[in-house]
Amino acid sequence: MIGNRFKPDEEIITHQSKNEHMIFFRVPLLISILLLTQFINGQTTQTIPLQVDYWTPAEGSSVNFESFDGKETIVVNGTAFANGFEFSKGVLEMEVYGNQKRSFAGVVFRKHDGNFEEVYMRIHKSRQVDAVQYTPTYNNESNWQLYPEFQANVAFRTEGWNLFRIEVEDLTATLFINGKEVMQIDCLRSGNLNGGIGLFALFGNRFANLKVTKTGEAVAKEPYPIVTPEKGIIGEWDITEAQPYVEGQIDFKDFEKEQTITVNTEESGLLPISRYLAKPTSGNFERNQEAFTVASTTIAVDQAQTRFFLFDYSDKIVVYLNGEPIFYGNNAFRSKNNQFQGHLGLTANKLPLQLKKGFNTLHCVVIDKANGWGLIGKIE
Numbered sequence: 001m002i003g004n005r006f007k008p009d010e011e012i013i014t015h016q017s018k019n020e021h022m023i024f025f026r027v028p029l030l031i032s033i034l035l036l037t038q039f040i041n042g043q044t045t046q047t048i049p050l051q052v053d054y055w056t057p058a059e060g061s062s063v064n065f066e067s068f069d070g071k072e073t074i075v076v077n078g079t080a081f082a083n084g085f086e087f088s089k090g091v092l093e094m095e096v097y098g099n100q101k102r103s104f105a106g107v108v109f110r111k112h113d114g115n116f117e118e119v120y121m122r123i124h125k126s127r128q129v130d131a132v133q134y135t136p137t138y139n140n141e142s143n144w145q146l147y148p149e150f151q152a153n154v155a156f157r158t159e160g161w162n163l164f165r166i167e168v169e170d171l172t173a174t175l176f177i178n179g180k181e182v183m184q185i186d187c188l189r190s191g192n193l194n195g196g197i198g199l200f201a202l203f204g205n206r207f208a209n210l211k212v213t214k215t216g217e218a219v220a221k222e223p224y225p226i227v228t229p230e231k232g233i234i235g236e237w238d239i240t241e242a243q244p245y246v247e248g249q250i251d252f253k254d255f256e257k258e259q260t261i262t263v264n265t266e267e268s269g270l271l272p273i274s275r276y277l278a279k280p281t282s283g284n285f286e287r288n289q290e291a292f293t294v295a296s297t298t299i300a301v302d303q304a305q306t307r308f309f310l311f312d313y314s315d316k317i318v319v320y321l322n323g324e325p326i327f328y329g330n331n332a333f334r335s336k337n338n339q340f341q342g343h344l345g346l347t348a349n350k351l352p353l354q355l356k357k358g359f360n361t362l363h364c365v366v367i368d369k370a371n372g373w374g375l376i377g378k379i380e
Contacts, residue, residue, distance in 0.1 A: 043090070043213055043214065043215055044213065044214045045211055045212070045213040046085075046211065046212045046213075047209065047210065047211050048082050048085060048210045048211075048212065049072070050065055050073060050074040050208070050210065051065060051072070052065055054083050054084075055074065055080045055081070055082060055083065056080065056081050056083055057076075057078060057079070057080045057081075058078055058079040058080065058081065058198075059283075060078055060283075060284075061076070061077060061079050062076075062077045062078060063075065063076050063077075063080045066206075068097075068206065068208075069097075069161075069208075071095075071208040071209065073206050073207060073208045074199065074206070074207050074208075074210075075204055075205070075206050075207075076105075076199045076200070076201040076204070076205060076207065077201055077202070077203065077204040077205075078200075078201070078202075079108060079198055079199070079200050079201075080198055081108075081196050082196070082197050082198055082210075085196065085197050085212065086194055086195060086196055086197070087109050087110065087168075087194070087195070087196075087197045087212060087214065088110070088194040088216070088218045089168045089170060089214070089216060089217070089218040090167075090168060090212065090213045090214040090216075091165065091166070091167050091168070091211075091212070091215075092107050092109060092165070092166050092168070092197065092210075092211075092212055092213075093163065093164065093165040093209075093211050094107070094163075094164050094199075094207050094208070094209060094210040094211070095161040095162065095163055095207065095208040096121060096123075096161065096162045096164050096205060096207055097160070097161055097162075097205070097206040097207075097208070098123070098156055098157040098158045098159050098160055098161070098162055099123060099158065099205075100123075100124070101123070101203065102123075102124040102203060103122075103124060103201065103202060103203040103204060103205050104120050104122055104200065104201060104202040104205070105120060105121050105123060105164075105199075105200070105201045105205035105207070106118060106119050106164070106199075106200045106201075107119060107120070107164070107166065107197065107198070107199060107200065108137070108196075108197065108198045108199070109168065109195065109196075109197045109198075110188070110190055110192040110193065110194060110195040110196075110197075111192070111195040111196035111197070111198065112192045112194075112195040112196070114137070114138070114140040114141075114278070114282075114283075115136070115137060115138055115139070115190045115191060115192055115275075116190055116192065116195060116196070117134070117136060117173075117188050117189075117190050117192075118134070118135050118136070118137055118200060119132070119133070119134045119166055119173070119175055119185075120132065120133060120200055121154070121156060121162070121177070123205065126154070126155055126156040127153065127154075127155050128153060129151060129153050130148075130151040131151075131152060131153055131154040131155075131156065132151065132154050132175060132183055133147075133150060133151050134147065134150035134151075134173075134175075134183065135147055135150070135372075136189035136190045136272070136275075137190065138190070138275040139274050139275075139277070139278040139279070139282060140278075140282045140283035141279065141282050141283065141370070141372075141373065142285075142370070142371060142372070143274060143371070143372040143373070143374070144372060145314050145333065145341065145343055145344065145372030145374070146272055146314065146343075146344055146372040146374040147372075148341070148343040148344075150183065150185060151183075152175075152182045152183040154177050154182045156177070157178065162177060162178055163176075163177070163178050163179065164176075165177075168188075168218075169218070170193075170218045170219055170220055171187055171188050171218070171220055172186060172187065172188065173185040173188060189272075193218040193219070193220060194217065194218065197212065228267075229265060229267055229268065229269045232379050233265075233268075233269035233346075233376075233377070233378045234265070234269060234297050234377040234378065234379065235264060235265050235269065236262060236263070236264055236265070236297070237262070237263055237265070237271055237295040237296065237297055237375070238260035238261070238262050238295070238296045238297070239260055239261060239263055239273065239276065239293050239294065239295045239296075240255060240259070240260055240293050240294045241258070241259070241293070242277040242278065242279050242280060242291045242292070242293050243280065243291065243293075244280050244281075244289055244290070244291060244292075245289075245290040245291055245292040245367045250292070250318060250365055252320055252323055252325075252363070255294045255365070256323070256363075260294075260296070261276065263276045265376070268376065269346060269376045269377065269378060270374055270375075270376045271295065271374060271375045271376065272372075272373070272374055273293060273295075273368070273374060273375065274372075274373045277373075279368075279373075284370070285370045285371070286333070286369060286370050287370075288369045288370050290315075290316075290367055290368065290369045291368060291369075291373075292367045292368075293365075294363055294364070294365050294366075295363075295364045295366055295375055296361060296363045296364070297361075297362050298359055298361055298362075299353070299355060299359070299360045299361075299362060299379060300358065300359050300360070301355050301356075301358070301360070302357065303357050304354075304355065304356050304357050306353065306354055306355065307352075307353050307379055307380060308350055308351065308352055308353070308379070308380040309350070309351045309352075309353050309377060309378070309379060309380075310346055310347055310349065310350050310377065310378040310379075310380060311351070311375070311376060311377040311378070312331070312344040312345050312346060312348040312349060312375075312376050313329065313331055313344070313364070313366055313374065313375050313376075314331055314332070314342055314344055314366075314368060314371070314372050314373060314374045314375075315330070315331055315332035315333070315335075315342065315367060315368045315369055315370075315371075315373075316328075316330050316331065316332060316366075316367035316368075317329050317331070317364055317365060317366055317367065317375075318364075318365040318367075319351065319362070319363070319365075320362070320363040320364075320365070321353055321354070321355075321361075321362055321363075322360055322361055326351065326353075327349075327351055329349065331344075331348075332369065333370070333371050342371065342372070344372075344374055344376055346376050346377075346378060353379075
């Protein structure tokens with residue numbers, strides 16, 4: 001449970017004047033939650049009160065509670081979690097007040113430690129291809145750059161309320177905006193089947209009528225099945241621990257003998273690095289210090305030959321073949337122009353590898369600041 005602040009006993013407050021003696025009972029949060037609970041067709045629907053005792057802002061975040069447009073509302077800048085509430089599968093719905101400023105508004109769910117699911121509206125991107133987005137968060141790091149397939153073109157109301165509804169099954173989810181289905185998520189990626197819920201906003205957004213309908217407990221095979229990528233895609237990497245990165249201070253001799261762990265990619269070949277490594281500094285978007293890991297793989301050939309390495313990365317990379325640097329690139333958010341998103345694609349880069357007979361080692365120093373730490377590669 002996240003920040004459980006239920007009181008075990010009723011608090012009794014007495015008030016006495018010259019002519020009267022009155023006793024007031026402050027109803028515990030648990031009882032008031034039950035009063036806001038509906039039981040329909042065996043399902044439980046709860047309305048989470050938008051009051052200070054029910055919410056805890058994450059570090060660096062802020063919340064305000066106001067009566068607005070005849071509704072009890074919460075204004076969030078950052079992330080705020082509902083105290084004592086957990087969610088596995090069912091429906092999350094809420095109202096988001098429209099505006100025309102640059103801002104984000106959405107929900108987080110199945111939070112456990114630093115991993116959770118996140119789905120949000122980019123209010124200022126109405127009618128654009130990335131108006132809504134889904135991303136898993138790993139070790140408190142957002143990864144939206146790694147999943148451009150989970151974005152959708154949606155028209156928002158710039159005045160009045162937008163109805164946000166997400167239906168969550170075991171490992172899938174469907175998003176509705178103002179009653180229209182706008183996105184399907186074929187595989188929720190955090191790895192959690194249950195956890196805390198909360199609200200997410202950047203640059204401040206107003207929410208009302210947050211309702212949670214629970215339909216049971218999510219199930220999935222444990223451990224999750226490892227799906228083998230197609231031929232040629234690198235499906236397994238050895239990676240070093242995350243370390244702070246300083247430009248110009250990377251030396252092959254320093255990391256060649258570093259201890260590594262072996263990790264698997266997703267079916268596409270994508271390696272979401274933050275899933276396996278916590279950064280020295282995380283959760284601060286572009287205010288993070290850059291961090292790096294070294295991902296390596298071995299290529300064996302029976303004679304000297306040239307093979308092509310198709311790859312992409314986020315944010316930066318230095319590629320070494322058999323100890324020699326052969327490529328440096330910068331793919332960071334807005335590094336090429338104001339509209340550049342830094343999304344990954346397998347065919348973005350194609351590099352010839354001059355392989356010697358026997359075993360060859362490919363080292364990729366992957367450097368990241370924010371928005372998705374990733375690597376994808378294929379040997380043609």
